[in-house]
Amino acid sequence: MNKVILLNKRPHGIPKLSDFQITSEEIPTAKNGELLLKTAYVSVDPYLRGRMNDAKSYVPSFELNKPIQSGIIAEVVESKHADFKKGDFVSGSLDWKEHQTSNGKGLHKVSSSDAKLSSYLGILGMTGLTAYLGLTEIGVPKEGETIVVSGAGGAVGTVVGQIGKLLGCKVVGITGSDEKAALLTSTFKFDHAINYKTNPDIKEAVKSTCPEGVDIYFDNVGGEISDAVLANINKYARLPVCGAISLYNETEVPLGPRLQPIILTKSATMRGFIIGDLSEKFPAATKQLTSWLNDGKITFAETIVEGFDNIPQAFLDLFEGKNKGKMIVKI
Amino acid sequence: MNKVILLNKRPHGIPKLSDFQITSEEIPTAKNGELLLKTAYVSVDPYLRGRMNDAKSYVPSFELNKPIQSGIIAEVVESKHADFKKGDFVSGSLDWKEHQTSNGKGLHKVSSSDAKLSSYLGILGMTGLTAYLGLTEIGVPKEGETIVVSGAGGAVGTVVGQIGKLLGCKVVGITGSDEKAALLTSTFKFDHAINYKTNPDIKEAVKSTCPEGVDIYFDNVGGEISDAVLANINKYARLPVCGAISLYNETEVPLGPRLQPIILTKSATMRGFIIGDLSEKFPAATKQLTSWLNDGKITFAETIVEGFDNIPQAFLDLFEGKNKGKMIVKI
Known part of the structure; x- marks a missing residue:
């Protein structure tokens, strides 16, 4: 049998495990022109929360009693499609199912010899593109400027900070634990890190770490943390x-x-984006990220949870900040 | 003697007449390289309110017991400066004084034969530039799009709406009286006008006048009116x-x-600006505005108050929305 995770209820406020339902179905078979995929890695991302609401948003809502979808790396276990063969790995937006069929549309082949497979959900996937293009196309950093990143210990934040440093900027990260703060300044080379949970005055902390003011604020969190940064732009x-x-x-x-x-x-510019807005820039961005990664100039953190049944809990843990870098479920 | 208006107290909340002081001094004399100017028209503008606070802002604060400054058209009554002669009219940021001297820096000659002198404070001055460049450089309208303007009956708003129409857009204005609303749809050719003081649900009014949604929101007001528009972008x-x-x-x-x-x-872009940010675009913008004005494609409204002593009251009246179009004091 084939396990599937459905949206059981639309979460009210903080999502709960009971908002999801793990069920099972027959393993499907691939028809002509189709592939049978076996899920290997599942990306869980904060933005999925918005898709669990009924509200019209920038991406379609998930339907009740239908599978959740997210970024997934899967292995081709059977192919009746000319472009794919058994043993290939692919990346795409797929259902939270152990196995599923696909007509190949929207799938990209990924190679485990070029990079760790899970990296295609992170640094070489949407996460890396979001960090790189959000910072370069919207933040437009100039050498010597000061960047503040919130959600700095998360998947996108850790990459934004490193890119900021590579581009010659000063980078300050705001995160939710001393452990993550230490990681930011050691592994990820941030100039300073602020733990918003223990710091009594974030506005003052931003001011004292950025006496020259903030030129770019890469905002992953909104709310009071953003108020504190905006007071220093x-x-x-x-x-x-x-x-x-x-x-x-x-x-x-x-x-x-x-x-x-x-x-x-401040004659400031605030611009929201989802990575799809910048899709024409993906090839050049991927090339740059791959080059930095291969040259050892950029690194990434993953929090890997194991087991299909743990996907919902891994998603919930994002809102507790339990991830360092990219949260991924290995099946 | 020469009347002068000083900042007497920094206003707390809504400014009052007692925040200003009318005093007098000797009429100054022009030294070599200087002009003696006689004030003809004074522009009063909402942004001056910010300069009356002590807070660091985008333009320097006015000093206590010093004259207020704003856009002024003045006549050269004596010239010891090679570039100006008696009888010239000039435009510049000058003191609220009946007479003052200047070394000519920052002054521009304006001609009463080319256009009404007061228009250099409005449609052919900062007001027109703010409307034109704010709309075209930041709003970036495309033919067929929908523009909503708040403060639509004011100096900038009336111009933004007309330019929007000239560029092939639908334009909806939000203003504070039925009289101004009628002016917007008649004289200024707006497609719709909403009176926020009598309309019980501005959000719904924007929705019903813009069922296709709002592509550009030119914001002069902030606050709840802006909330209502932003809900429809x-x-x-x-x-x-x-x-x-x-x-x-x-x-x-x-x-x-x-x-x-x-x-x-909404992947929206919110950008604040003051017109000085876009100064390299002034010559082309002035040319376009002059051409539209000469061709009768654009018009402007002025509320003219007479008398030097009435400058503070004219300024206060801006916050009551008593002006239609540009508020100007004729001396």
Whole structure:
């Protein structure tokens, strides 16, 4: 039998395990022109939370009692498709199923000899592209500028900081544990890291680590952390909004200081994006990331959880900040 | 004697007449290389409110017991400067004084034969440039798109709407009286106008006048009106933040719905600006505005108040929305 994870209930506020249902079905068979895929690695990402709501959003909502989808690396175990053969590994947006068929559309072959397979969900996948293109296309860093990254210990944040350093900027990360803060300044070469859970005054902490002001704020979290950073931005600051994990589970419209006065007085630019907005830049970005990775100039962290049944818990753990870098479930 | 208007007290909240002091001094005399100017028209603008605070802002604060400055058209009554002669009119950022001397720096000669002198404070001055460049450089309108303008009956708003129409867009204005709403759809050719003071549900009013969604929101006001428009923006919306008149007199940090979720899910771009940010575009913009004005394709409204002593009251009236178009004091 073939295990499947369905959206059982639309989460209200913080998602719970009971919002998911693990069920099973027959293993499907590949028809002509199709592949049978066996799931190897599953990416769990904060943005999936938005797709669990009924609201119209930038990506379609998941349907109730239907499988969740996310970035997945799968092995081709049977192929009736000319472009793929048994033993190939592919990357794509696939269902949370142990096995599934596909007509090959939207799948990309990935090679375990070029890089670790899971890296195609991280540094060489959407995560790396999001970090690189969000920073370079929207943040537009100039050498010597100061970048602050929130959610800095997460998948995108750890990459943004390293790219910022490679581009000659000062980088300060905001994260939620001393362990992650230490990782940022050691492994990932951030100039400073602020633990927002123990620091009593984040605004002051940003000010003291960035006395020259903040030129780019790469925002993964929204909420009060962002308020604290925005209070320290320079004229002409660029503010890529990549995520808002602190707000995804709000059940009421969250209130905060109005941003227009600061956006106005600082001639700042705040721009939201999803990586699909920048798809024409993927080939060049992938080439740059691969080159940095091969030259040892950039590294990445993964938190690997094992077992298909643990996918929902791994997803829930994102909201507790339990991941260092990319959260991946190995099947 | 020469009347002068000083900043008497930094306003707390809504400015009052007692925050200003009318005093007098000797009429100064022009030294070699200087001009003696006689003030003819004074521009009063909402952004001056910010300069009355002590806070560091995008333009320097006015000093206590020193004259206020704003855009002024003045007549050269005596010249000891090679570039100017008696009888010339000039435009510049000058003191609220009946007479003053200048070394000519930052002054531009304007001609009463080419256009009404007061128009150099409005459509052919900062107002027109702000409207044109804010809309075209930050709003980047494409034919057929929908533009919403707040503060639509004000100096910048009336011009933004007309330019939007000239560029082939649909334009909806939000303003504070039925009289101004009627002016927007008649004189200024807006497609729709919403009176926010009488409309019980601005969000719904924007939705019903813009069922196709809002591509550009030209924001002069901030606050709840902006919340209502932002609830109706399309994917990739552009949000030039030109002013925030509803927030200038707040004495506490104003709270509102957090913007990051909508900026993110709509891949929207919010950018604040002051016109000085775009100064390299002034010559081309002035040429375009002059051409439209001469061809009768664009018009402008002025609310002219007479008398030097009435400058402070004219400024206060801006916050009551008493102006239609540009508020100018004729001396």
